[in-house]
Amino acid sequence: MNVKILGITLLLVGLWLFLAVQVPEGFLNGNNMFNLFLRTAMYGVLGIGVAFVIITAGIDLSIGSIVCLSGVLLSLFLSVSYDPTDREHVLEIDPQRQVIVLAEQTDRFEAGDQLRYYGSTQARSTVVTLVGVEQVVTEDDGGNSVSRSLLRVNGLNPATSKASDGFLATLFPVKGVDTEKGTVTVEGQLAGLEARDQIRFIKPRGGMEQIVVGRTESVDGNTRVSMEGDMGALDAGWLAMPLFRDQTMPIPVALLSVLGIALLLGVVHGLLVTKIHLQPFVVTLCGLLLYRGISRWLVNDRDTGYGNEYESSLSLLTNGKFELFTLGEPYGTYSIPYAFFIFILVAILAAVFLNKTIYGRYMLALGRNVEAARFSGIDTDRMTIIGYVICTVMGALGGLFFLNYSNSIAPSSHGNFFELYAIAAAVLGGCSLRGGEGSILGVVVGTALMVTLKMFINLMKISDTLEFAIIGIVILVGVVADELLKKAVARRQASKS
């Protein structure tokens, strides 16, 4: 451990001791400790990523936008929709005549069926009973004749106006509810309904419950469904609309796709820097703007996320915890988030790569003197590109963390300034923007220091408008002290030889 890392470690420990003494209940309680670990992990992966770019004497300003883009992409790739499988497109409804015209011809529905009309922007969802089905031939916009089904129904509110568009789905009557066992028996065969699908229960005179399916079994031509979750006021007489869960991509495919995209972006950054000789600042500044813009465009600038769909898988990264022990109030339970273990693993791999492999040595050498490295037979372009790739891939990993942490992200602001936090942590941790210098342990400590500083501001009830100012001062003092220290060491070295 060199003197510099020792310095900021002492500062970090000092800050911890200060907070532990000044605001023990606020700082030392289990929740706060959990947050300290979690935030260090989330920001830490970004810091480690940018450290590699900084070591190659580059910079990456696009990290925050990469965090946002990968968050947006993940929520798109992992978005889940629940739709009735046996639904039909509605062309038009006419409440006065109690008629519904379907877009196509179908013989699925029989008189007496209870159907749910929904999805139109013009008419409210409603439950109707089918009276009879006729086949009609009409002309479409192009003048071709098309066969369609015309349904005569009961239950459309005559006071509402005509509307077009929407869907019609079959409803199944609930025959019985066993709240003890948590099961619902539904008339008819709900084929294909599986765990994690859902059933929307509708009470004809108002009232709605949507519950997750656990397991289904067939009993006497009816279907018995074990439900997960509160069955509330559910009772016989309600109607069930089975909804099939549709996930855009399997989790591994989505994760690999996002990491792959990040990797490609890193390759592009690296190629532009090494082959076209653009300045890293410019390349990644353009990245910052470009990826932010793409993120906003992809989701029409709407908040996005996948809610609690992955509660028992991905969301465990940031919500899941390894419990240590419990103290009495107000301290509560102490635990470590799973994300922290991943962060430590990443940090160890990064440190080994940097210090124990020839590739890390190559990066340190080319960061100091790219020409001498090239004259030593090192493929400096390739090593530089690898630096940028590590950075963007770490950005994507951070994106995964932050998406799960935030649950819902606003593409216009998610990840703003994260690149600066990451760069600040790396610089505090001993990376020199001149290149060729850096320590992963330093970045870890630097990140923890940044996170602790934010807590300090919070816990000491300092106005949070001062947050940036305080972080700025700490970094400035850090680098000034480092520069003075380096001069002193150089003087001592020079006089030795």
Place this chain on the structure above:
Amino acid sequence: MQDSDPSGERDSGGTTLLECKGIGKSFPGVRALDGVNLSLQKGQVLSLIGENGAGKSTLMKILAGVQPPDEGEILLDGKPVEIESTRAALDLGISLIHQELNLATNLSVGANVFLGREPLRGGLIDESTIKKESAKFLKMVGLDVSPDTLVGDLTIGRQQMVEIAKALSVNARVLIMDEPTSSLSQAEAENLFVVIKDLRARGVSVIYISHRLGEVKELSDHVTVMRDGENAGELSREAVSHEAMVRLMVGRDLSEYYERKEREKGNLALEVKKLRTPVHPQHELTFSVASGEIVGIAGLVGAGRTEMLETLFGVTPALGGSIQVSGAELELDSPVSAIAAGIALAPEDRKQQGLVIDMTVRENLSLAALRRDQKKAGFLDFAKEKKISEEMITAMRVKTPNENQIIRYLSGGNQQKVVLGKWLAMKPKILLLDEPTRGIDVGAKSEIYALMEELAESGVAILYVSSEMEEILGMADRALVMHEGRITGELTREELTEENVMQLATGGEKTAA
């Protein structure tokens, strides 16, 4: 230059202008200067020589106000002076021209001459005065360029003249030149000598620091030799000889400076046919080097020698022609492929291209060999790395406290030994050396020559570029001479004479041996 002489005297010698008495300077742990005396006459060219680390630079920095002495006194015109800053030195008429020129290459010649002292008119820079005045000083140093020319567009030799013009413009009475010819061609150096002699005639005193004893002999009115921070001896103009200077510098006789031995030539190691480099694409280069042979490449700066070595090393890929190593045709598109073929290059610019000067001796020694030595899934083998670097430090006689010393703090000669060690660890078949002894002191030079001999003895083919005539004449088994991108001639050992080399280097024909 009467203005520069407040006493108004026009005495071309005999009057002591500057005197240092008992100068001492210590840095923590080292005594850099110990009771050094120096006496400079008016209108005298005084050469200050000594090996690297002898204290020449420290003494000059004291005179130029870069750092203060710990003890001793400095007399100017017989009066003690305190030189507290570079500004104070300039005000006293002492001007230091660094080895690495301190010019703003993005500014014009005129702007550089008046940098920091721009004449103003109405608060704005007075360009016309700058032009008029700087033209005067440019004429004084025989530099025929417009003051509007960008400094970056000039050759190094002409940039040096701009530095001198700048020094003259502040009425320098003492001009200190630190290895001014180290990056000049022969012709540029000759021109510099003319200017220096002219300055002397104008009554300017020059302190001239150089490792090139030939020029020292030609120029000096007096030679002061330093060794280990002390005065090692004084030589008057009559007593200056190569042998006398070397003896005082190293403190022993170097009876055999170039120890050439007769060696058996082996098979052809490198065969180059019709090679075209990107810098001089119109010329085709054809030559060969046998293993165990030392071939020198002579020529003026800009003759395309460095570019040719860089093409052979794959740094700038060839435009055409063929390169064969031990009979096998090679496609050299990067240093990686050249190294794989057994070619090594110790480049001209040691600090920029040869070494990562902020890394340790060990890390530099192993940098090229890592790919080969550390095969365990890319993991570094620290024990092996340490062993190899210790071996190389011993073999190269690198003077360093240990293998973890940062390269920056080694002397030039030891740095060059590390560059060579880095490549010898690779056991190359062909060693390319570009100005192998530039900026290196006499002792280290002879060690590097001995190393070249040893390597050739062991069968390595050596191809070296040198701008120093002595080095070509002294070391080469055979010499290629280049001029403006083409090989103008090849000289066998018997034909190797200064006249032949100069003839070919300037584009002429060799005379029969």
